[in-house]
Amino acid sequence: MIPYKHEPTLDFSKEENKKAIQEAQKLVESELGKHYDLIIGGERITTEEKIVSINPAKKDQVIGTVSKANKELAEKAMQVALETFKTWRTWDARDRADILIRAAAIVRRRKHEFSAWMVYEAGKPWAEADGDVSEAIDFMEYYARQMIRLSKPQEMLAEPGDHNELFYQPMGVGVVIPPWNFPLAIMCGMTVSAAVTGNTVLLKPASNTPVIAAKFMEVLEEAGMPPGVVNYIPGSGAEVGDYLVDHPKTRFVSFTGSREVGTRIYERAAKVQPGQIWLKRVVAEMGGKDTILVDKGVDLDQAARDIVGAAYGYAGQKCSACSRVVAHADVYDELLAKTVELAKALSVGEPKDGNYMGPVIDKGAFDKIAEYIEIGKNEGRLVCGGGYDDSKGFFVEPTIFADLKPNDRLMQEEIFGPVVAFCKAESFDEMLEIANNTEYALTGSIISNDREHIARCRRDFEVGNLYVNRGCTGSVVGYQPFGGFKMSGTDAKAGGPDYLQNFLEAKTYTEKF
Incomplete structure (x- = not known):
C-alpha cells in the first residue's frame, strides 16, 4: 500500500x-427529485x-426524497x-x-x-x-x-x-x-x-x-x-x-x-x-467560537485576507470558522477597514453560478443568524453587510460588527453564519484573555511576529487546533488532527x-x- x-x-x-x-x-440536475x-x-x-431534501439556494427545488x-x-x-x-x-x-x-x-x-x-x-x-x-x-x-x-x-x-x-x-x-x-x-x-x-x-x-x-x-x-x-x-x-x-x-x-x-x-x-x-x-x-488574534507590527493586508477566508468560506457554517477578531489597538482601525473592503467585494448568490458565498442551510439557521444580526446592531457598530433575504433561498450578507465588548452575546455565542465580531484590546495580555473567555476551545489563530507572544499562545491559548500566521480553518487529514476541548467536545x-x-x-x- x-x-x-x-x-x-x-x-x-x-x-x-x-x-x-x-x-x-x-x-x-438530471437526477434531482429521485427517491432513496x-x-x-x-x-x-x-x-x-x-x-424531503431541498436546495437551500432555491427553496422550490427538491433534491430528493428519502424514506424515514x-x-x-x-x-x-x-x-x-x-x-x-x-x-x-x-x-x-x-x-x-x-x-x-x-x-x-x-x-x-x-x-x-x-x-x-x-x-x-x-x-x-x-x-x-x-x-x-x-x-x-x-x-x-x-x-x-x-x-x-x-x-x-x-x-x-x-x-x-x-x-x-x-x-x-x-x-x-x-x-x-x-x-x-x-x-x-x-x-x-x-x-x-x-x-x-x-x-x-x-x-x-x-x-x-x-x-x-x-x-x-x-x-x-x-x-x-x-x-x-x-x-x-x-x-x-x-x-x-x-x-x-x-x-x-x-x-x-x-x-x-x-x-x-x-x-x-x-x-x-x-x-x-x-x-x-x-x-x-x-x-x-x-462547535466553537473561534478567534483570530491580530498583533501589532504585522502585514494587515494578509491578516485581512486570512480573516475573510476563515470567516466566510461556506458562509461561516464551519465549527472552525472565524467569528471573532481580537486586534491590538494600534492596528484595529486599519485592519477593520481592510477586512470590510474585502468582505464587501465577495460575490453572494447561487453556488452553481460560481459565487464565492452561497446560502445558509435552512430556515432555522436563517432565522437564528438574522436574530443575531439584530442583536449585533444593539451591541456594536454595523460596518459591513447586515442584510438577509429568504424570498428565493436562505441568503445572508457577509456581516461585520465593530467595537464589541468581550462579554457581548456576539462574542460569546456560536452563530454559525457569516457574522464576524471585532473587538479591540490595549495589550497582548488582554488579547489572550479575551480569546480564552468563551466556553469553547476548538480552533484559533495568532497573527504575530513576536516570538514571545506566539510561544505564549502555544502554551496558553485554549484551543485544540492553534494556527500561527494563517486563518483558523482548513485542517487537513494527517496534517492537523482536528478537535477541541471545553464545550467544543471530547x-x-x-x-x-x-x-x-x-x-x-x-x-x-x-x-x-
Missing part, C-alpha cells in the same frame, strides 16, 4: 476545472413517511448490525482497509459529481465542495493505513520466560450521527473509522443532506462493503436518535453537531440501561493517529513459556 498523500484541491479559476464542475452539475430507500443489511426499505426510519426499523437495523458484527469483527484488518482504499478510488473518479451534489443539497460553493470531497478521500486513505498499523500486536516489557502483547479489538455496534455542514467528508470519516476498526454502524445522516449520504452508501456497496456493516437509517433525532443512543446494545456514539445536542447525547449515553453490560463511549465534536482528533482508538478496545495477552 503506497504511503498516504493528501488529495489535492482544485483551482476553479482554471477553465478546465470550471467546465468539469458545470458538466457534473448538469448530471446532478433505507438500507438495512443490504435490503432497500421504503416507508410512507419521507424526508422509525423506532421499529431502528431496532431492525440494530439486530442486523449485531448479527453482522459476529463475522465482520473477524475480518483481517488489511481486507477491511482495502475496502476503504477502493471506496476512495471510486469517489476520486466521481469527484466532480459529489461536489455538484453538495452545490445543490448543501449550498456549497465550488471550492468548498471540492475541498469536502478531497477530505472524504483523505479520511478513507488515511484511516485504512492507520488500521493496518494498529492491527499489529504491540510488544511489551516482559519477565524472562514470558511473552506479553497488547492488541486492539473492535467494540460492537456504533451509532454515527454526522452533521450537514460537511455532508460527505465528516459523514464519511465518522462512518468508515467505525467500520474499518471492525465495528458495525447505524448511520443516521443529517436530515438536511441525506441524499449525499445515500450516494455514499452506493460507493460503499460498489467497493465491496458487506451488507449490514453500514446501515443507512435517516430519521428524527427525537425518535430514532434518542432510541439508539439509549439502546442497551449500543457500544458507542459518534456525534458531530451543536453543543445543545452533543451534551444531551453525552448525558443520555451515560445512563446504564437494563441489560446493558458496558459503559458507552461518546465521541463528540460540538478532542478526539479526527484525521489523527489516535482517532481510531476511540472505536477499539485494548487487550493484553501474556503467555509463560
Whole structure:
C-alpha cells in the first residue's frame, strides 16, 4: 500500500476545472427529485413517511426524497448490525482497509459529481465542495493505513520466560450521527473509522443532506462493503436518535453537531440501561467560537485576507470558522477597514453560478443568524453587510460588527453564519484573555511576529487546533488532527493517529513459556 498523500484541491479559476464542475452539475440536475430507500443489511426499505431534501439556494427545488426510519426499523437495523458484527469483527484488518482504499478510488473518479451534489443539497460553493470531497478521500486513505498499523500486536516489557502483547479489538455496534455542514467528508470519516476498526454502524445522516449520504452508501456497496456493516437509517433525532443512543446494545456514539445536542447525547449515553453490560463511549465534536488574534507590527493586508477566508468560506457554517477578531489597538482601525473592503467585494448568490458565498442551510439557521444580526446592531457598530433575504433561498450578507465588548452575546455565542465580531484590546495580555473567555476551545489563530507572544499562545491559548500566521480553518487529514476541548467536545482528533482508538478496545495477552 503506497504511503498516504493528501488529495489535492482544485483551482476553479482554471477553465478546465470550471467546465468539469458545470458538466457534473448538469448530471446532478438530471437526477434531482429521485427517491432513496433505507438500507438495512443490504435490503432497500421504503416507508410512507419521507424526508424531503431541498436546495437551500432555491427553496422550490427538491433534491430528493428519502424514506424515514422509525423506532421499529431502528431496532431492525440494530439486530442486523449485531448479527453482522459476529463475522465482520473477524475480518483481517488489511481486507477491511482495502475496502476503504477502493471506496476512495471510486469517489476520486466521481469527484466532480459529489461536489455538484453538495452545490445543490448543501449550498456549497465550488471550492468548498471540492475541498469536502478531497477530505472524504483523505479520511478513507488515511484511516485504512492507520488500521493496518494498529492491527499489529504491540510488544511489551516482559519477565524472562514470558511473552506479553497488547492488541486492539473492535467494540460492537456504533451509532454515527454526522452533521450537514460537511455532508460527505465528516459523514464519511465518522462512518468508515467505525467500520474499518471492525465495528458495525447505524448511520443516521443529517436530515438536511441525506441524499449525499445515500450516494455514499452506493460507493460503499460498489467497493465491496458487506451488507449490514453500514446501515443507512435517516430519521428524527427525537425518535430514532434518542432510541439508539439509549439502546442497551449500543457500544458507542459518534456525534458531530451543536453543543445543545452533543451534551444531551453525552448525558443520555451515560445512563446504564437494563441489560446493558458496558459503559458507552461518546465521541463528540460540538462547535466553537473561534478567534483570530491580530498583533501589532504585522502585514494587515494578509491578516485581512486570512480573516475573510476563515470567516466566510461556506458562509461561516464551519465549527472552525472565524467569528471573532481580537486586534491590538494600534492596528484595529486599519485592519477593520481592510477586512470590510474585502468582505464587501465577495460575490453572494447561487453556488452553481460560481459565487464565492452561497446560502445558509435552512430556515432555522436563517432565522437564528438574522436574530443575531439584530442583536449585533444593539451591541456594536454595523460596518459591513447586515442584510438577509429568504424570498428565493436562505441568503445572508457577509456581516461585520465593530467595537464589541468581550462579554457581548456576539462574542460569546456560536452563530454559525457569516457574522464576524471585532473587538479591540490595549495589550497582548488582554488579547489572550479575551480569546480564552468563551466556553469553547476548538480552533484559533495568532497573527504575530513576536516570538514571545506566539510561544505564549502555544502554551496558553485554549484551543485544540492553534494556527500561527494563517486563518483558523482548513485542517487537513494527517496534517492537523482536528478537535477541541471545553464545550467544543471530547478532542478526539479526527484525521489523527489516535482517532481510531476511540472505536477499539485494548487487550493484553501474556503467555509463560
